[in-house]
Amino acid sequence: MQIIEDSLDQLLKQVAIRTNKVANRDAVEKSVREIIANVAENGDAAIKDYEKKFDNVDLDSLQVSQAQIDQAYANTDKKVIDALNLAKRNITSFHQMEVEDSFVDAKQKGVIRGEKIVPLAAVGVYVPGGTAAYPSSILMNVIPAKIAGVKRVVMVTPPQTDGLNQAVLAAAKIAGVDEIYTVGGAQAIASLAFGTETIPRVDKITGPGNAYVATAKKQVFGQVDIDMIAGPSEIGVIAGSEAVPSQVAADLLSQAEHDKMARPILVTDDRQLADNVSAEMDRQVKLLPRQEIAQAAMDNEGFIAVVKDIDDAFTLMNAVAPEHLEVQLPDAISYLNQIQNAGSVFLGFSASEPVGDYVAGPNHILPTGGTARFFSPLGVQDFMKRTQFVSYTRSALKKEADAITTLARVEGLEAHARAIESRFDSK
Numbered sequence: 001m002q003i004i005e006d007s008l009d010q011l012l013k014q015v016a017i018r019t020n021k022v023a024n025r026d027a028v029e030k031s032v033r034e035i036i037a038n039v040a041e042n043g044d045a046a047i048k049d050y051e052k053k054f055d056n057v058d059l060d061s062l063q064v065s066q067a068q069i070d071q072a073y074a075n076t077d078k079k080v081i082d083a084l085n086l087a088k089r090n091i092t093s094f095h096q097m098e099v100e101d102s103f104v105d106a107k108q109k110g111v112i113r114g115e116k117i118v119p120l121a122a123v124g125v126y127v128p129g130g131t132a133a134y135p136s137s138i139l140m141n142v143i144p145a146k147i148a149g150v151k152r153v154v155m156v157t158p159p160q161t162d163g164l165n166q167a168v169l170a171a172a173k174i175a176g177v178d179e180i181y182t183v184g185g186a187q188a189i190a191s192l193a194f195g196t197e198t199i200p201r202v203d204k205i206t207g208p209g210n211a212y213v214a215t216a217k218k219q220v221f222g223q224v225d226i227d228m229i230a231g232p233s234e235i236g237v238i239a240g241s242e243a244v245p246s247q248v249a250a251d252l253l254s255q256a257e258h259d260k261m262a263r264p265i266l267v268t269d270d271r272q273l274a275d276n277v278s279a280e281m282d283r284q285v286k287l288l289p290r291q292e293i294a295q296a297a298m299d300n301e302g303f304i305a306v307v308k309d310i311d312d313a314f315t316l317m318n319a320v321a322p323e324h325l326e327v328q329l330p331d332a333i334s335y336l337n338q339i340q341n342a343g344s345v346f347l348g349f350s351a352s353e354p355v356g357d358y359v360a361g362p363n364h365i366l367p368t369g370g371t372a373r374f375f376s377p378l379g380v381q382d383f384m385k386r387t388q389f390v391s392y393t394r395s396a397l398k399k400e401a402d403a404i405t406t407l408a409r410v411e412g413l414e415a416h417a418r419a420i421e422s423r424f425d426s427k
């Protein structure tokens with residue numbers, strides 16, 4: 001990967017240029033807009049056309065039957081089922097800690113105030129499936145939704161030319177998905193946002209995907225809620241001279257292999273480590289089955305930055321705001337409060353990123369493209385909404401009536417003031 005060694009100011013400028021490339025984004029946005037409009041107008045027929053065009057599959061039916069799901073579960077290797085169940089246990093125990101409670105406050109005489117938290121009624125979860133299958137992303141999407149209490153979890157995933165992926169269907173059964181439709185890309189997002197003859201319209205769409213999926217979610221936001229922009233994977237590693245080059249390289253490649261647009265970044269204060277990691281990546285990438293994808297990500301999106309010291313490394317990484325951040329430094333946990341922007345953080349030499357992809361328990365559906373500045377990991381809160389309520393007795397209202405009517409008249413809203421005063425008119 002390209003190594004850049006410069007002052008912090010220059011490196012910050014480079015990061016801004018690299019992470020704000022618009023050329024590619026414009027082309028994707030245009031084609032996604034067309035796909036969404038076509039699906040909104042032509043429903044299932046448009047979906048089937050796109051599935052032929054992009055995934056090379058002729059679809060008769062879009063929905064997967066319960067019998068197909070049960071059969072897939074029976075076909076799946078017990079070792080895979082056991083691993084999925086272990087992941088499920090850890091994801092469940094972690095996400096149960098996120099549950100928030102409703103509250104009621106009755107401290108003021110005659111006034112009751114509160115906030116009621118309810119699950120969303122129907123959500124659509126996107127499970128990627130273009131160049132790899134993602135059973136783990138089903139668990140990450142669906143377990144928090146079910147903990148929240150969502151009744152209708154609708155899963156969409158691209159169809160495959162060689163039939164449905166059996167581990168994906170098995171994971172859907174383990175996670176408790178309610179309905180599955182084989183549709184992918186922007187057309188899947190459009191179908192969940194607008195509804196078609198077969199696919200129900202949902203209240204919110206969650207889940208990761210490639211640039212087409214992430215862009216489509218952005219475009220349908222408002223018609224439907226979305227969780228975040230969870231696009232092509234990213235890994236930032238901050239490492240010093242104590243890190244092992246072959247391990248740093250392996251971790252960077254673990255995310256590079258997701259997508260040609262994935263982004264592996266190393267920031268270090270040690271030029272020798274930078275050279276060694278670069279050489280290791282060149283060696284290791286040739287040994288990977290997904291070499292072509294990982295190499296493209298390294299060439300197009302990846303870089304190694306050499307900074308003056310570790311404080312500068314954190315400043316630069318906070319500007320990148322990576323989806324995943326590994327801190328490969330001694331006493332890594334002591335750096336936690338230097339991290340402002342990252343989707344998920346992996347502390348220490350053994351916390352290799354894939355531990356979080358599969359089993360640790362925190363969610364692996366995470367913000368990308370610099371959006372970790374303001375988005376959070378997917379969680380139980382994403383599947384719940386809040387409604388607030390108040391109740392006043394007449395005498396409690398009387399005490400505050402003057403303040404209400406004063407504020408209403410300051411805003412020129414006479415009807416508001418009279419609504420309050422009508423409670424005290426003598427008739």
Ligand SMILES: NC(=O)c1ccc[n+]([C@@H]2O[C@H](COP(=O)([O-])OP(=O)(O)OC[C@H]3O[C@@H](n4cnc5c(N)ncnc54)[C@H](O)[C@@H]3O)[C@@H](O)[C@H]2O)c1
Pocket residue numbers: 031054055127128129130131132134137158183184185186187208209210211212213229230231232233258259262323364365366367368
């Ligand atoms: N950020 C996260 O939390 C997270 C988690 C897991 C995976 N991911 C990312 O998910 C992505 C998975 O990507 P994938 O491609 O394997 O599967 P995907 O399901 O996201 O995308 C496949 C779909 O893309 C559409 N598509 C492909 N080329 C197109 C084109 N030229 N025009 C219009 N549509 C087109 C097709 O409809 C296809 O069904 C990767 O980028 C990976 O890094 C991100």
Ligand SMILES: N[C@H](CO)Cc1c[nH]c[nH+]1
Pocket residue numbers: 134136137232233234255323357364365366
């Ligand atoms: N690293 C991905 C999130 O960017 C999640 C994943 C699923 N399977 C393997 N990895």
Ligand SMILES: [Zn+2]
Pocket residue numbers: 233254255258354357
């Ligand atoms: Zn991964």
